[in-house]
Amino acid sequence: MELLLAVGIGALFAVGFYMLLRRSVVRLLLSFVCLSLAANLTIFTSIGLQRGRAALARAGEAAPEGPVADPLAQALILTAIVISFGVLAFAMVLVKRLYMVHGTEDLDLMEPHGDSPEEGSGR
Amino acid sequence: MPSLLELIVLAAFGLGLVVPAWWRSLGKRGSAWTAVVPGGLFVWLAAMGPGEQTSFRPWAPDLGAELAFRLDPLSWIFCLLITGIGALVFLYASGYFGDDPATGRFLSTLACFMGAMLGLALADNAILLFVFWELTSITSFLLIGFKSAKEKARKAAIQALFVTGAGGLAMLAGLVWLGLESGTFRLSEMPALPAASAGAVPILLLVALGAFTKSAQFPFHFWLPGAMEAPTPVSSYLHSATMVKAGVFLLARLNPQLGELPLWTPLLATAGALTLLTGGLLSLRATDLKQILAYSTVAGLGALVLALGVGGESGAKAFAAFLVAHALYKGCLFMAAGSVDHEAGSRDVRELGGLARLMPWTAAGAGLGMLSMAGLIPFLGFVGKEYLIGAALKAPWTLPAVIVGAATAGWAGFQTAIRPFHMGSTPEAGHEAPWSMRVGPLVLGGLALALGLLLPVMDAARLNDVGAAVWASGDTPQIKLWAGINAELMISLASLALGIILFVTWPRWQQAVVERADRVKFGPAEGCRALLEVMPKLAGFAAAPFQQGRLRIDLLVVVLTATLLPAIALLRHGGLSGDLELTMPLIHEVMVVAAAVIGAILSSATQSRLAAIAFLGVSGFSTALLFAFFGAPDLAVTQLLVETLAVVFFVLVFSKLPRFAALGSRWVKLRDAAIASAFGLVMTALVLAVLSADPMTPVSAQHLALSVPEAKGANVVNTILVDFRALDTLGEITVLVLAALGVFSLLRMDREEAEAAA
Amino acid sequence: MRSILLAKLAELLVPILLLFSFFLLLRGHDLPGGGFIGGLVASAAIILLGLSSGPSAVRQAMKRPPHLLLGWGILIALASGLPALAFGLPFMTGLWSTIPTPIGEFKLGTPLIFDLGVFVVVVGVVVTIYLEMRSA
Known part of the structure; x- marks a missing residue:
């Protein structure tokens, strides 16, 4: 299973980076989502997989019994998911604005910088 | 409960906190009342006296940091x-x-400064x-x-921060x-x-660097005259009476060590002597009142460092008397x-x-300050100057600097308190x-006189105790009027005469000196400016090969680095030689992983x-399932x-845009x-390497x-989030x-732009 | 193009989802749930209202501008750390007490208040972003 997930993570990273290298800015957003998934799965897998055992103590137990999935990694990933969601929303708006200002989603047409309308408007 | 000493610091910061609201509700009248807090x-x-008091509170014991305050003379x-x-x-x-x-x-901001300065003291x-120093x-x-909004003010501020900040690091x-x-x-x-300890010389040099900057x-x-861009209350408070004395204070504080x-x-x-000489001589070329006072402040600070350097009884006396005298007359003249x-x-x-006729009160206050600065008996300035010369006599090679300093100080006093008020013709407008x-x-000038006059009767400013604290010999020096x-x-009278001569002859030599000085375009200030200009260029030069300003090329460099470095590290450590315990995947797990990967690939295509x-949503849901399985x-x-x-947001933002353009060649x-x-391959290897590690x-x-037992929660993920690592979570929600x-x-x-355009 | 079916469904679902989100928040300390998840469910409910009845319905239902929640959430989370100081404990030390109620004992603690802050922040963030995107 670890091997399978490791290969899956590698594939997600590869696709994510492939999209990152495209000229379309909207693709950058998709790549951001894909890379977040891959990164979260990397942490999740590297810490060791435990099938079906959540880090929950049953009623009356002083601690979750037996081997359970690592809760610290989960806490890390949980906030990572929510934060990357917030950042994604910000990035969407940023990309949208970039698109509106330049009238294109092609990164190559946005360069060369310096004579963009942004600078002219004194911002 | 905070201790008395903590309350003093807190009161000042508290004022800083409430003052904006205070001012908004009371306006101009309110701002005058703010003086009640420091008053x-x-x-x-003053009522408490300089008797020793201490207060202590642990802060970060492992780092040696503690909220320890101490009041001494x-x-x-x-x-x-x-x-x-x-x-x-x-x-x-x-x-x-x-x-x-x-x-x-x-x-x-001023109140916060006051709090920081009190904390420092x-x-x-x-x-x-x-911490307070910074x-x-x-x-x-x-x-x-x-x-x-003024570029000059911004530049001066950056320059001052650059110099004092760098010094602060050395001091730390x-x-x-x-x-x-x-x-x-x-x-x-x-x-x-002990002089023999390995750190003795570097410690002294580092601390001195902080104090000197x-x-x-x-x-x-050079940063101090530049700082005169600040509004005058700041110049009179920070850049003559208090903050610039922090370095001197530090040296006095560490004198016993x-x-x-x-x-x-x-x-x-x-x-100290070099500074005294530089400040005194440079003040002669200034025609701006604040610049004259700024350079003479540089000289005054040099004198204090000189007194500390000479040390002993004469140094301690000179330090105590001149410290107070300088703060009083310089604050007065700046105002x-x-x-x-x-x-x-x-x-x-x-x-x-001719402003004396329009501004008699200001002229009178400035006059008092001037007399103290020139060192006339019975002003406190006389006492300070007297003991300073006494200290210089202990290190005779510094005497010329002290004489120049005293003479130019007298000149600066006359120049700022006589020429604008009592000479020339009175302008028609003004009040x-x-x-x-x-x-x-008036108060500061009056104090300079009163403290001097009282000295034979009582030591109102406790100068002797201050001297004793600096002297660190256990004895108390006796400061006399x-x-x-x-x-x-x-020597004092001679320097005064020299000052008067400088003042009287000024109209004859000023033009030549000022013009020549204006042509000088090198010095430490220019060096600092050049350094500030060169550094970004150097950084740009170093980054140019890797960052060419085209996003994808820059990213390629990043990706290649992120691929090669871990790959090399993996190979050098023998690849995946560790024991890898693998479990067999179940059929539904295989399907979910496959769905995640296929979703991503299709999304890119x-x-x-x-x-x-x-x-991409398919990939996301598959990931969620994987989390659920494990x-x-x-x-x-x-x-x-x-x-x-995320899908809702995507649709909201991008639904109206056209299809992806097919960009980029097949190659x-x-x-x-x-x-x-x-x-991707390196990442796969990396995950396996981590799993096979010990x-x-x-x-x-x-x-x-x-x-x-401790966090009272059965869901450990949640107790980590809201209890064990709650501070991290606080950062994350921020x-x-x-x-x-x-x-x-x-x-x-x-x-707003759309509305403005419509 | 607003569907009547969706609107009716939302009318039914939104209160249930909101109630469920509070339930998730409260039980999060012992079972899956908590501030992040509860907050996401609550914001999903509010967005559902927005999708079915339009953003103005959301604004009306929220009464105050949702971005105020951002500050309130952080303040609540910060405030949850203060009681510990009164007992001379480090900032954010969890304090608990049990309140006996007719339906059994109820645990109340400062970490729960912290989680409430997280909940409020998440709702504030998602709803603010949604409304701004809608009106852009």
Whole structure:
């Protein structure tokens, strides 16, 4: 299973980076989502997989019994998911604005910088 | 409950906190009342006397940092100067700013500075002292650049921060080293540093670097005249009476620890004498009232360092007497100069004249300050000058510097208090400054006279105790107003005569000196500016090969680095040689992983925007399922919800845009796919390498054991989030808030632009 | 193009979802749930209202501008750390007490208040972003 997930993570990273290298800015957003998934799965897998055992103590137990999935990694990933969601929303708006200002989603047409309308408007 | 000493510091910061609201509700009248806080502190401190008091509170014991405060004669006199002159400056600022809407912000920053300065004076812990030290640098930066629309003010602020900040870093290193050598960070418990110890010389040099930059010693003196861009209340408070004396204070504070080192006297006396000479001579070329006073402040600070360097009884006496004398007359003259600027609209001595008839009160205050600065008996300035010459006689090679300093100080006093007021013709328009701006110069000038007059009867400013605190020999020096007819008096009179000659002949030589000085285009200030210009260029030069300003090329460099470095590391450590315990995947797990990967691949291939989002959604939901399979229900639910909301947002923002354009040639796509695949391969190897590494006891073992008994929660993931690592979570929700604010302001900006265009 | 079916469904679902989100928040300390998840469910409910009845319905239902929640959430989370200081404990030390109620004992603690802060922040963030995107 670890091997399978490791290969899956590698594939997600590869696709994510492939999209990152495209000229379309909207693709950058998709790549951001894909890379977040891959990164979260990397942490999740590297810490060791435990099938079906959540880090929950049953009623009356002083601690979750037996081997359970690592809760610290989960806490890390949980906030990572929510934060990357917030950042994604910000990035969407940023990309949208970039698109509106330049009238294109092609990164190559946005360069060369310096004579963009942004600078002219004194911002 | 906070202790008395903590209350003093807190009161000042508290004032900073409430002052904006205070000012908004009361306006101009309110700003004058702010002086009550420092005034009250002054009265309290004065009534309390310089008797020793301490307060202690643990802060970060492992780092040696503690909230330790201590009141002794040295910190007492500094606190009195800070609060006393502070009260007058707050009052003065209320008149100076009038109804200016920025007044609230100004007074707030000023109050924070006061708190930082009080903390600095009272700190008994080296780390705490550094914290307050940096706070004074930052508030000083904000105040110098207060008129932030002026480029000159911004540049001066950056320059001052650059110089004092760099010095502060050196000082921190010195203080930490000193703390480690002495085994304690409590200043009052540090023993004298043995000259033979390995750190002796570097510690002294590092601490001195901090002190010299802060107190504008040669060759770091240039930032102080630049800082005159600040509003005058700031110049009179920070840049003459208090903050610039922080460096001198530090040296006096560490005199017991470092004063016996053989390097101490040569280093401090030389730096002090050079600064005295530089400041005195450079003041001669200035025609701006504030510039004249700024250069003479540089000289005054040099004199204090010189006194500390000479040390012993004469040095201690000179330090104590001149410290107070200088603060009083310089604060007085700065305020008077600010009033002249405020009412007559100019600070150039060449344009001013005859103001005494229009501004009699200001002229009188300035006159008192001038007499003290020139060193006339019975002013406190006379006492300070007398003992300073006495200290210089102990190190005779510094005598010329002291004579030049005393003469130019006299000249500067006459130049700022006689020429604008009593010479030349009275302008037709103009009037006296408001009462709030008259009080400061009069009170400070009056004090300079009163303290001197009282000296034979009583030591009102406890100068003898201050001297004893600096001297550190256990004895108390006796400071007198009249020490008889001696060499000091003769030299003092001679320098006074020299000052008068300079003043009288000024109209004859000023043009030549000023013009020639204007042509000089090199010096430490230019060096600093060049350094500031060169550094970004150097950084740009170093980054140019890797960052060419084309996003994808830059990214390629990043990806290749991120691929090659881990690959090399993996190969050098023998690849995946460790034991890898693998479990067999179950059929539904295989399907979910496959769905995640296929979703991502399809999403990268499709031309339709909505399809791409939907395909990536498949990957997201598959990930959620994987979380659910492997004991992470919280993650599964979160991932599912986020995935759903993200799709809603995507559709909201991008549904109206056209399909993806097919960009890039087949060759480029192949190249990118190859690089990306290589990176994916390295990541796969990395995950396997981590899994095959030696197992360590995970940190979470503790969380699992303590969750129910300590954090009262059965869901360990949640107890980590809201209890064990709650502070981290606080930081994370703050990031979320920032992201939302970013969206908010970006879209509002869009809408306002659209409305403006319509 | 607003569907009546969706609107009716939302009318039914939104209160249930909101109630469920509070339930998730409260039980999060012992079972899957908590501030992040509860907050996401609550915001999903509010967005559902927005999708079915339009953003103005959301604004009306929220009464106050949702971006105020951003500050309130952080303040609540910060405030949850203060009681510990009164007992001389480090900032954010969890304090608990049990309140007996007719339906059994109810645990109340400062970490729960912290989680409430997280909940409020998440709702504020998602709803603010949604409304701004809608009106852009």
